Amino acid sequence: MAQGRTIETGTEHLLARVEDRIAWLTMNRPERRNALSDEMLAGLALALREAESATDVACVVLTGAGGAFCAGGDVKGMAEASAGGAGRAALTLDERIHRQRLSQRETAGRIWRMPKPVIAALPGAAAGAGLSLALACDLRVAAESAILTTAFAKVGFSGDYGGTFFLTQLIGAAKARELYLLSDRVDAKEAERLGLVNRVVADAALESETRALAQRLASGATIAFRYMKENIGRALTGASLEECLDMEATHHVHTGLTQDHRDAAQAFVEKRTPVFKGR
Incomplete structure (x- = not known):
């Protein structure tokens, strides 16, 4: 430790x-x-x-x-x-x-x-x-x-x-x-x-x-976790489906631009465990 x-x-x-x-x-x-x-x-x-x-x-x-x-x-x-x-x-x-x-x-x-x-x-x-x-x-x-x-x-x-x-x-x-x-x-x-x-x-x-x-x-995808929590929190506060869809779209695109996503996608192709670094 x-x-x-x-x-x-x-x-x-x-x-x-x-x-x-x-x-x-x-x-x-x-x-x-x-x-x-x-x-x-x-x-x-x-x-x-x-x-x-x-x-x-x-x-x-x-x-x-x-x-x-x-x-x-x-x-x-x-x-x-x-x-x-x-x-x-x-x-x-x-x-x-x-x-x-x-x-x-x-x-x-x-x-x-x-x-x-x-x-x-x-x-x-x-x-x-x-x-x-x-x-x-x-x-x-x-x-x-x-x-x-x-x-x-x-x-x-x-x-x-x-x-x-x-x-x-x-x-x-x-x-x-x-x-x-x-x-x-x-x-x-x-x-x-x-x-x-x-x-x-x-x-x-x-x-x-x-x-x-x-x-x-x-050790997980901390950036994605943050956006997941925001998405779910938004859904719990009475947002419409359209508002939730829009937030999901924004966050999904943002996470797709992170180094974590790129590295994890490559790890998936190479059949290895990804290492997330929060960036």
Whole structure:
């Protein structure tokens, strides 16, 4: 393995490193099942910006430490802050809404818009906003013991970090309503059946399976991947068939002019594996 580097996040709540063209972002509050803190969200936003712009990053993996992915919002911390009259509770309504919007755009929104493939590796529970962040990713690999739940109805919240958008796109409005209104727990196998996760693997194999998938993507046609994501994203936002066809045509021609395409076409003729260089 090539020697990696760390990405500065400003907090121990979000650890980030780059290895072999893969950015590994780890939510790191295991004592609270990686519940989101303000520090973690700010660190995640920083790490995502760095991963997006860094030339030595071709794929991003988001995961959690200590056997959980992310328990969502820190409900206990919210209650403590509210009781003490500190933090968010001291902000005006407009300030709280603005802060929430900005945080969502810089985390879930940035994951969704990331021009590079993003994988969520779920070692355990993904709940509430934690589930939303996982659903924002392109692919999800879940350990057999992972549990998914929207959870919001259980604590009197309506939902945040794009979960309603991502879930509805993945499984349709009817099932999304069920999972939000009832907030039932979904095990890994059922999540795979529903299309919420792409792969379910043994708990002990999660890191190795995720790494293999990330390496496959990181060594792939990164320019084409970016355009594929744009094409699919356009289709999901209500564009007409004609608009989608026009975007596909533009991107298809652009990729056809890349060195990657020319080299891959030659490799195809010569019956060898192509080497993509992102140009």
